[in-house]
Amino acid sequence: MSGIFETMRAYNKSIVYFDEHLQRISRASKLIRIKIPYSLPKLKNIIREKIKKARSRDLYIRLTLSKAKSGAKVSLEVKKYQPFSAKKYREGFAVMVSSFWKDERHPLARIKTTERLLYELSFQEAKSKGFDEAILLNSRGLIAEGTRANIFFVKDKILFIPSLKCGCLDGITKMAVLDLARINKIKTKQGNFTAHDLFDADEAFLTNSLIGVMPLRRVNKIKIGKGQNNKITQFLGKKYSELLHGNKKD
Numbered sequence: 001m002s003g004i005f006e007t008m009r010a011y012n013k014s015i016v017y018f019d020e021h022l023q024r025i026s027r028a029s030k031l032i033r034i035k036i037p038y039s040l041p042k043l044k045n046i047i048r049e050k051i052k053k054a055r056s057r058d059l060y061i062r063l064t065l066s067k068a069k070s071g072a073k074v075s076l077e078v079k080k081y082q083p084f085s086a087k088k089y090r091e092g093f094a095v096m097v098s099s100f101w102k103d104e105r106h107p108l109a110r111i112k113t114t115e116r117l118l119y120e121l122s123f124q125e126a127k128s129k130g131f132d133e134a135i136l137l138n139s140r141g142l143i144a145e146g147t148r149a150n151i152f153f154v155k156d157k158i159l160f161i162p163s164l165k166c167g168c169l170d171g172i173t174k175m176a177v178l179d180l181a182r183i184n185k186i187k188t189k190q191g192n193f194t195a196h197d198l199f200d201a202d203e204a205f206l207t208n209s210l211i212g213v214m215p216l217r218r219v220n221k222i223k224i225g226k227g228q229n230n231k232i233t234q235f236l237g238k239k240y241s242e243l244l245h246g247n248k249k250d
Contacts (some may be wrong), residue, residue, distance in 0.1 A: 093217065158187045
């Protein structure tokens with residue numbers, strides 16, 4: 001295994017959940033035994049200086065830690081973020097269930113490694129068929145995650161999300177959305193779910209640090225919601241946007 005990475009987004013040159021991203025890559029580095037060549041405060045300052053020099057204020061940041069002869073190499077990519085349109089957020093993504101499956105038993109199943117073949121094959125399969133994203137099932141046929149995002153769905157006003165044991169990433173945006181749901185007294189349940197549970201959902205959405213909260217309009221050929229108006233998705237999307245423009249930034 002050659003390395004690990006974090007993708008982050010900066011609004012007005014301020015990274016959302018900066019400390020949480022650095023802590024997550026630090027935990028992953030210990031798991032794969034690659035020592036970060038800087039303290040986390042120094043690494044944070046290096047990233048800040050890079051951001052200051054960027055022309056855009058809304059930024060995509062990718063931090064990669066890879067193996068090298070000297071021990072470890074840190075790579076940093078900073079570029080203008082190209083957001084999806086407001087129309088896309090209103091209409092939502094169309095996704096498909098991938099024909100590839102994820103081994104949830106793999107010791108690295110829940111961290112972001114640079115070995116992305118499974119994710120890229122699944123993503124390209126979806127794109128080639130006109131979908132925006134692919135949903136991965138695990139070896140037991142249970143929903144794990146998207147190739148680039150965590151997945152939520154709503155049924156009877158309850159917010160469901162796959163358990164970490166299903167092989168999904170412990171997403172930072174996912175945890176923020178779960179916190180928002182609890183604060184606003186939306187009942188949540190983590191567990192084991194199949195694609196049929198998703199097909200029968202009233203609402204569904206994806207989350208990650210770049211897209212925030214993205215509604216789903218269709219899974220395979222099945223329309224999500226059957227006429228529902230995505231009340232919980234819209235509510236949590238709004239609350240998350242308010243959070244980003246509040247004080248949960250660097």
